[in-house]
Amino acid sequence: MSENKEIIRVEKLRREFIVGGEKVKALRGVSFTIREGEFVTIMGTSGSGKSTLLNLLGCLDTPTSGEYVLDGVSVQSMSKNQRAVTRNRKIGFVFQNYNLLPKTTSIENVELPLLYNSSVSAKERRERAVRALEAVGLQERLYHKSNQMSGGQQQRVAIARALVNDPVIILADEATGNLDTRTSFSILTLFQDLHARGRTIIFVTHNPELAEYSSRNIVLRDGKVVSDTCNPFPKSAREAYEALPKDND
Amino acid sequence: MNLSNLLKIALKALNNNKLRCFLTMLGIIIGVASVITMLAIGQGSKNSIKAQISEMGSNMIMIHPGNMQRGGVRQSADDMQTLEVADYEALQTLPGIAAISPSVNSGGQFVNGNNNYPSTVYGITPDYLDIRKLKVKDGAMFTDQDIKSAAKVCILGKTVVDNLFPGGEDPVGRVVRFGKIPLTVIGVLESKGTNSMGQDQDDVVLAPYTTVMKRVLAIDYIQGIFASAVNEDETEETIEAITEMLRTRHKLKEDADDDFQIRSQQELSEMMNSTSDMMTVLLACIAGISLLVGGIGIMNIMYVSVTERTREIGLRMSIGARGIDILSQFLIEAVIISVTGGVIGILVGVLASWLVTVIAHWPVYIQMYSVGLSFAVCTITGVFFGWYPAKKASNLDPIEAIRYE
Structure with missing residues (x-):
């Protein structure tokens, strides 16, 4: 795997906040490298700095010090607008609470990132959105509105939205946090499928169970990496899903 | 984007x-x-x-007797006799005046056969039509000759016609009685409707001022003078000229008050x-x-x-x-x-x-x-x-x- 292209490289990443006149050190020097095709879980309890790290990796925030290179480009030196364009072209976000536009159809939600990319024509936009929705198994629900769908379906739409711009990395923030166990495993299966098809995924969670399904696990505590282990034989989420008792009522 | x-x-x-x-x-x-x-x-x-307002007559100047005292007692305008026909005749010569007419009026009952109606007869000259923007619709206006002879003729307003001739017959040529005086109707005024004060402008009867003075009221003074300035801008100057002329004619001392009042349409419209x-x-x-x-x-x-x-x-x-x-x-x-x-x-x-x-x-x-x-x-x-x-x-x-x- 080491011969694969470097997607993310962070070195001595630090991030400090001033809260109520007091300096809070959320990240105290984090370094790691993520290569193409990895499925990384970043774990940690609340307060460990994992949300801060996710925001930095997602170009939503800039570090106080340290270096962050995404797909060969240093994010450090980017302006606000350049970071927005980077988010648009290279990153796909999946949030815990889906964050779909209300009263909007799946396909329009999925098209949204491409609307902010003027090099994509209307025709291509539609085609790519349909393909992304097919990839998450929602080809039957292209024109359902977000409020007419279950949580699992909404999260699938959100994943399709993250895929539509063909990002170099998918960042998931507690993507199964709002779902019941069964739906969680089906979403996890979807992530594993995407990984199998070569996608690079970072999955941030506080649930240690999920680490068993990823290919690599980074654990944060108090703003530092305390363990970084590869998992050559991840468990299959599909098996776990099928082993679950089906709802018969 | x-x-x-x-x-x-x-x-x-x-x-x-x-x-x-x-x-x-x-x-x-x-x-x-x-x-x-x-x-x-x-x-x-x-x-x-x-x-x-402009329908009521443009550039109109109204002169009324006023401010007369007899032995320290102020008189009501109706009793004042400071304006004379001679004043009117003198004012005719002023350059700023386009039309001028003396005015005497008397209210009373008009009678035509079985019908009667209370109205006011205004004694005026034909100039009055220009000043008040009135038009004779049927028949004709009386002439200067009628004024000289104090002819017993009159022009009726629409309201008066409606009340005296309810059958709709043509009033022109008919004789109506005002008190004891028979007046021959020689014309009917075009209707003007009510003015902004709610007054019926058709409730009038016009007659030569001499007729009203001599035959109706038996007086030798006039109750007012209506005039119109050549144009609106000159109203102010014309009023001054009138004031001067009347003061001279009435032989008022330098410090004496005017014994007449002048009001203009301009003031009203302001x-x-x-x-x-x-x-x-x-x-x-x-x-x-x-x-x-x-x-x-x-x-x-x-x-x-x-x-x-x-x-x-x-x-x-x-x-x-x-x-x-x-x-x-x-x-x-x-x-x-x-x-x-x-x-x-x-x-x-x-x-x-x-x-x-x-x-x-x-x-x-x-x-x-x-x-x-x-x-x-x-x-x-x-x-x-x-x-x-x-x-x-x-x-x-x-x-x-x-x-x-």
């Missing part, structure tokens, strides 16, 4: 929130429409007052104008307040609706919208809402003004400036308060915005 994508995004967002969109527009519609209607009513009544100006100011105040209230309404709903969309803004930014994209989207939305609301407001305002004319029969006149002003104020308020919170939101950190509760 191209414009057509931005438009698409903004239109979709508006479409997703039709009710909110409509409520915001409603504020603008009411603001614009009320201002236009109020000012239209104000201006309409002002215009109609103006028109009615008075009326100031009344209607006050009304316009009042209506403008009401309109201003409704504009203010409307503006605050627009402000509130715009502010709240943008603020409640902070999470949406956060999401859009996380998937790659730049600050400028967010700002443009909200600006376009605000412009669409404000301009559409403004245009609908103008239409509603025009419609409401029209309804006021049709239903309440009030005269209205829509002024362009009120349309422009109300539209501008509402639209600018709408756009500003759509823009300002969006500006704030676009400066937020996407993380903060997306976690905004």
